Amino acid sequence: MLQKSTIQFLKQLRKNNNKPWFDTHRSEYESARADYAAFIQKVIDAHGKKDPSIKHLVAKDCMFRINRDVRFSKDKSPYKTNFGASINQGGKQAVHSAGYYFHCEPGSSFSGGGIWMPPADVLRNIRQEIDYSLNDFTKILQTRSFKSIYGGLDADKEYKLSRVPKGYEADNPAAEYLRFKSYIASVAISDEDLTSPALLKKILKSFEALQPLIQFLNQAEPGSQG
Secondary structure, eight states, X not given: OOOHHHHHHHHHHHHOOSHHHHHHTHHHHHHHHHHHHHHHHHHHHHHTTTOGGGTTOOGGGTBOOSBXXXXXXXXXXXXXXXXXXXXXXXXXXXXXXXXXXXXXOTTSEEEEEEEOSOOHHHHHHHHHHHHHTHHHHHHHHTSXXXXXXXXXXXXXXXXXXXXXXXXXXXXXXXXXXXXXSOEEEEEEEOHHHHTSTTHHHHHHHHHHHHHHHHHHHHTTSTTOOO
C-alpha cells in the first residue's frame, strides 16, 4: 500500500502546481516519490517471479519524471499530478515494448498495460501476428481473468482506425482487432485502494491477467524470437 501522505502530496500539488510551492515542499515530494518507488519495487519483485522478463528491473528505471514537457502544450503547469511507472522488459525507455503500467493519481488511478501507439513497423508486426494467430489472440482476451478485470481492450476511438488498415480485406476475420492503433487495457484503482494493504494483491492480480497479452504483443516485435 501507499502512505496517506503520498496521496495527500499529490492532491496538494494539483492545487498548487507551481515551482515556488514545489520548491518549498520538495522534501514531501521526495518522501512521496520514495514511497511510490518502494511499492513499485515490491510489484516488480513479486510479479517478476511469474514474468521473468521484468525481474531484473529497478523501480527508479521504470518511473517517469514529475516534470511536464510544456514546450508544445497550452497547459504550462510545470508538474504532473501523478506518479507513473512503466514496467516492461526494458524499463520506461523501452517504449516500443508491451508492458505493465501503474498510474497513481487521486481520483484517476489505474492499473493495466499493453502497448501504446507503437511505431509503424511494430504495429505492422502486431497486426500480422494477430492475423496469423487470431484464435490465440482471442483466447487471451476471452479468459475469465482478463474479462473479469478489464472487460476488453480499450476501444476508445483515438486508439482505432475507422477502417481496416491497408493490406487487409474488410471481411478479414480479425478486422476488428486489426483496426487498433494501441493495444491496451486498464482497470480503475480507487483512492481507498491506494492506501489499503490489499493494493499490492490487486495490482499483481491485474498484471497476472494481462501477462499473456503482453507476451503475445512482444513476440510480434521486429527481431524478436519465438
